[in-house]
Amino acid sequence: MNKLIMILVAAFVLPLLVPVLAGAAEDPVAKGEAIAREWDRRDRGYGDTSATMKMILENRQGQTSERKMRILFLEVPDENDGDKSMVVFDYPRDIKGTALLSYSHILKPDDQWLYLPALKRVKRISSNNKSGPFMGSEFAYEDISSQELKKFQYKWLRDEACDKSVCFVLEQRPLYENSGYTRQVAWYDKETYRLQRVDYYDRRNALLKTLIFSKYQQHLGKYWRAHDMYMVNQQTGKKTRLIYEKLKFKSGLTEKDFTQSSLKRMR
């Protein structure tokens, strides 16, 4: 009898316990966080970046319009605070010279100042419209602003084949207020931790947008950047392609290049 019980236990109960035991070793939340932490670690120390950015907006009828801007980023080493950025618009021409200075933060709203060149006025603006479209595009302000590790709660969902590689698939829930998303599902490739794709789910948890990253290039032998980001709004059919050009790292930008005085000098 004892033997029979042992066999029965071995046959039926142990297999039930295996996933539980494996799960303890590989808790999806801990695993998701570890993956995100590794993604963040690989991007540390970039110092500063500058680039020109082109956006091609496409409506449902296939008509396109363009936005051109220059963008500067300054890494803020403190893990508990966000990076600084400056965007200067070049096209359409009516907003040429308009510039946006942002001090991004993790959970509290970003500090943002807008420079209006016609009035020579620096205006502090409210940054709580995180879900609003950036320049009429399919990118929201929260998609454009710096992606900080601690802005999200992560959960590993599965590993899955993607493109030519295998990806970690993570669920990322925004921890900051005023997000337009309940969650994002993100694909990171296993070798380089490059983001391949993000699905955005709206407040009703319906698929809203899909972002595909491509044309990755490695900079300074370390930092991978997608030079092409293609956002498709799955609910409206509108699309925006964002193209980075002239990407430069470590040009020696400092805090002084990200102040209201430098904002007034931008053009």
Add this chain to the structure above:
Amino acid sequence: MAVEFAGWAELEGKYFPNEPLYERQQQHSASAAIQPEIYHAWTSGSSFTFVPFYRYDSADDQRTHFDIREAMFLLPRENYELRVGVGKVFWGVTEASHLVDIINQTDLVESLDGEEKLGQPMVNLGLLAYQETLGVMDFFVLPYFRERTFPGRGGRLRFDPYIDVENEAEYEHSARQRHIDYALRYSNTFDRLDVGISHFYGTSREPAYLPKFDANGNLNIIPFYEIINQTGLDLQYAGDAWLWKLEAIYRSGYENGSYYAADAGLEYTFSGTGLGGMDLGLIVEYMYDSRDFDVDIATLITSGYIGSQFNTFLNNDYMIGLRLAFNDEASSEILTGIIREDLDNHASVFQLEASRRIGGNWKAELDAYIFIGANKDPLLDFLRKDSFVQLALKYYF
């Protein structure tokens, strides 16, 4: 070493539904303006910007005018920046009035909101060495004074008695336009609080007026520019969706005494998915001015001096404004506001500004001003027939 060329040109039409009060005024007018911009930057970081401006107006010979908006050499250094030439400087945070802003003269014929300015000759040194901690200190030497523009005899929105701009203005100081004015401003940001403290000594940008009879015995008034001191404070605090704003000034040196004025208010921005990506901003501001506004123009004329309060009616008023930014492809925007003289005589000014981009280079702008009950306020009375709507088409190159 590149030279950049940019700028804009516009066509504008104005329509006044009411018959004019004065001879030579029209019910409609057409206007064209151009403002090119030439920019040259050296590899050292220094730059020169040249921005001339010209407007032709079919109805108002004073609105037909030329100005050098900017002819500025900029030397940026790590610890300071030096600007020499003609330029524009904006100080302040509020929307309904711009009290603290005093470097540039208002180009009043361009727009009623006082936001269009004449180019000001200046030397400006900004000390930036400790800007992250101690803030920024700016010094200004302003060697030449620009006189305010006013509508001509054919122009609508003109004052009564007529401000005689065909003849020379009067000055308190014998150096007249060559009086050297000085200003300084300290500014700093403490987390969510932006602070500015400024002082100005020199020729008042806002004139007082002296009555004068012309050769035909008609009464006109001419601008009288006095030497004043102005101390200004501007504060802005950013909450999550809130912006709290305050501007306050104290001015002394006028013949009729010193005064203080303030504009305080807030801006709240509604946004989020419920608004489909739009921003809806609600602006409320209250304006106070300690000058005596209970004035009788006739008495002032007899006294031989009309105080600078003739330039404004914002003495005990509030403004409610609504800003709608659609965040769409055309950057469509509507800003509408009403200024109401609540505690006094219930005259109001309603204002609408709407704009929308067309393609990559064009923009259409619609503006309207409606003066309601203007006859109840002697400082608005002469505008009682001047409500208007204006459409402009702007090409950016």
